[in-house]
Amino acid sequence: MTVTRTAEHQQLDRLLLQSGRSDQQAFAELYRRTSSKLMGVCLRMLRDRGAAEEVLQEIYITVWHRAASFDAAKASAMTWLTTMSRNKAIDRLRQHREELLDNPLTLDEMVDDQPSPGANAENSQEYRRLESCLDALEPRQRRSVREAFFSGATYNELAARCDVPLGTMKSWIRRSLMQLRTCLDS
Amino acid sequence: MNTPIDDNNHNLRYAEYVLGVLDADARAEVAHEMLASDEVATAVALWQSRLLPLTESIEDVAPAPYVWARIHDALKLDAPASTPARATPRPRLWDNLALWHWLGLGASAVAVALLLVVALPRHANVTAPSATSVAYMASTIKQDNGATGWTATMDLQHGRMIVVPAAPQALAQGKAPELWLIPAGQKPIAVGMISREQPTTLALAPALLKQLGATAALAVSVEPPGGSPTGQPTGPVIAKGAIGAAPDVQGNKVAMNGDGHVERTRA
Numbered sequence: 001m002t003v004t005r006t007a008e009h010q011q012l013d014r015l016l017l018q019s020g021r022s023d024q025q026a027f028a029e030l031y032r033r034t035s036s037k038l039m040g041v042c043l044r045m046l047r048d049r050g051a052a053e054e055v056l057q058e059i060y061i062t063v064w065h066r067a068a069s070f071d072a073a074k075a076s077a078m079t080w081l082t083t084m085s086r087n088k089a090i091d092r093l094r095q096h097r098e099e100l101l102d103n104p105l106t107l108d109e110m111v112d113d114q115p116s117p118g119a120n121a122e123n124s125q126e127y128r129r130l131e132s133c134l135d136a137l138e139p140r141q142r143r144s145v146r147e148a149f150f151s152g153a154t155y156n157e158l159a160a161r162c163d164v165p166l167g168t169m170k171s172w173i174r175r176s177l178m179q180l181r182t183c184l185d186s
Numbered sequence: 187m188n189t190p191i192d193d194n195n196h197n198l199r200y201a202e203y204v205l206g207v208l209d210a211d212a213r214a215e216v217a218h219e220m221l222a223s224d225e226v227a228t229a230v231a232l233w234q235s236r237l238l239p240l241t242e243s244i245e246d247v248a249p250a251p252y253v254w255a256r257i258h259d260a261l262k263l264d265a266p267a268s269t270p271a272r273a274t275p276r277p278r279l280w281d282n283l284a285l286w287h288w289l290g291l292g293a294s295a296v297a298v299a300l301l302l303v304v305a306l307p308r309h310a311n312v313t314a315p316s317a318t319s320v321a322y323m324a325s326t327i328k329q330d331n332g333a334t335g336w337t338a339t340m341d342l343q344h345g346r347m348i349v350v351p352a353a354p355q356a357l358a359q360g361k362a363p364e365l366w367l368i369p370a371g372q373k374p375i376a377v378g379m380i381s382r383e384q385p386t387t388l389a390l391a392p393a394l395l396k397q398l399g400a401t402a403a404l405a406v407s408v409e410p411p412g413g414s415p416t417g418q419p420t421g422p423v424i425a426k427g428a429i430g431a432a433p434d435v436q437g438n439k440v441a442m443n444g445d446g447h448v449e450r451t452r453a
Contacts (some may be wrong), residue, residue, distance in 0.1 A: 024263050029255060036246035043247050048378060049346065049389045057347050060257045075231060082241050083234055086206065094210040096412075125240040145205070149240050152206040177201040184236050 009076050011088040020067035029066075031060055031096075034078070038085045043087040045152040054166075055088050062088070090152045133183035141172045148173060197229060204233040250387065325404045327427035329355055335425035336380065338365070338404055345390045348379070353422060354382045357408055364409040366419060367394060370401035379413055380406070402429050 012033060018026030038059060042052040062084065070080055134142050140162075148158055159169035202208050203216040257263075278443040321446040323340045327349075334352040340348070349365060357363065363382060366374035373398060390398075407414070408421035 036248045040244045040247045044244050047388045057248050057253050057256050064261050086402040090206050123242055127242045130239045131446055146207050149206050154209050155207050
C-alpha cells in the first residue's frame with residue numbers, strides 16, 4: 001500500500017525525529033502543529049474535555065520520551081502520533097469500563113453515521129478510498145464499524161448499543177473488516 | 187473469546203485491535219505479540235494504514251493552553267512555556283484552574299468571576315477593545331439548604347463551560363453529580379458529569395449553546411458514575427441555578443460594562 005506523504009507530513013516527520021534528539025524547540029513546534037488534531041481524536045472517544053486534556057498531556061509526555069524510537073521508514077509521524085493517541089484514549093476508556101458497564105449507552109446516543117464529507121480536496125486519497133469502501137458495506141454494518149472506530153467501544157458495548165446479540169455484532173464487524181481489506185487492497 | 191485458528195482469523199484480531207473493539211485483556215495480548223514478533227507488528231501497521239485515514243474526518247479541537255504548560259512543567263523543558271501558543275492568545279484567565287478553584291470558594295463567586303473575566307481582557311488588551319465581543323454567562327447553582335454547590339461560567343465564543351465546586355453536599359458511595367441544562371418548558375439536556383472536588387471543563391455542543399439563555403436553568407442530579415442511563419435525570423435534583431446575562435445583541439454592551447453585568451447576575 002503506497003502512502004503519499006505531503007510536505008506537511010514530511011515536516012512533521014522531521015520535527016518528531018528532532019524531538020527524539022531532545023530538540024525542545026522542535027517538540028514545541030510539533031505540539032503546536034498536532035495537538036488540535038490529537039485533541040479532536042481523544043475528545044471524540046472520551047466525550048469529556050477534561051479527560052481528553054489529561055490524556056493529551058500523557059500523550060505528549062510519552063512522545064517526548066519515546067520519540068527516539070520513531071522510525072520514519074515504518075510510519076509517518078502523524079500515523080505514529082494518532083496511533084498512540086487512540087491507544088491511550090482506549091486504555092482510559094477500558095479503565096473506566098466497570099462504571100460504564102452498568103449504564104450502557106442507548107442506541108439513540110450513538111454517534112450519527114455521518115455521511116462522508118464527499119470529495120473534499122483537503123482529504124487524502126487514502127481517506128477518500130476508505131470512505132468509498134465503507135460506502136459499499138451494508139448500512140448497519142458500516143454504522144457499527146464507524147461507531148467502533150470513533151468511540152473505541154468494545155464488542156459488548158457495541159452490541160448493547162445496537163441492541164443485537166454479541167455474536168451478531170462480532171460477525172457484522174468481522175465481515176466488514178474482511179470486506180474492507182479486500183476493497184482497499186484491490 | 188475468539189481463538190484464532192488460521193491466518194485469516196489472526197489477521198482479523200489485529201484489525202479488531204486497530205479498530206478498538208477488543209477488551210483490555212485481548213488488547214494487552216496483541217500489544218505483547220507485537221513486541222515479540224515483527225510479523226505481527228507489520229500486520230498491525232498494515233491495518234493502521236488501512237483504517238487510520240478515518241481520523242481525517244474528526245474535527246480539530248484546540249486544547250486549553252494549560253495543557254502545554256503542564257507538559258512543559260512535567261518534562262522540565264527549558265524552552266519558554268508559551269512557545270506553542272503562537273496560534274492562540276497567551277494563556278488567559280479562563281484557563282487558570284487555580285483561580286477558578288479559588289473563586290469557587292467565595293460566596294459571590296460568580297460576581298467576582300464575571301468582573302474579572304469581563305473586565306480584565308479590556309485592560310490587558312487596550313489596542314483591540316471590542317474586537318472580541320465577550321459573551322460569557324454564569325450561574326450560581328444552589329442547593330436546597332441555600333448553600334452554593336457549584337458555580338458555572340459559560341464561554342460562548344469557545345463553546346465551553348467551567349463548573350467549579352463551592353460547597354457541594356456529600357453523595358452516597360457510587361454516585362456522582364451530573365449537570366443538566368433545562369431550557370424553559372423543556373426536558374433537561376445532559377451537559378456532562380461534574381466533580382465535587384475540582385473544577386470541570388465541559389465542551390458545549392452547538393445544539394446546547396443554542397439553548398443557553400436567561401430563561402434556561404442549570405440543575406445537578408445524583409446519578410451513577412457513568413451518567414444517567416436514560417438520558418434524563420434518574421436521581422434526585424440536589425442543586426439548581428438560573429443563568430445570568432443573555433448572549434443577545436446587547437451582549438457586547440453588557441460585557442463591556444462590568445458593573446451592569448454583575449448586578450444582573452446578582453438579581
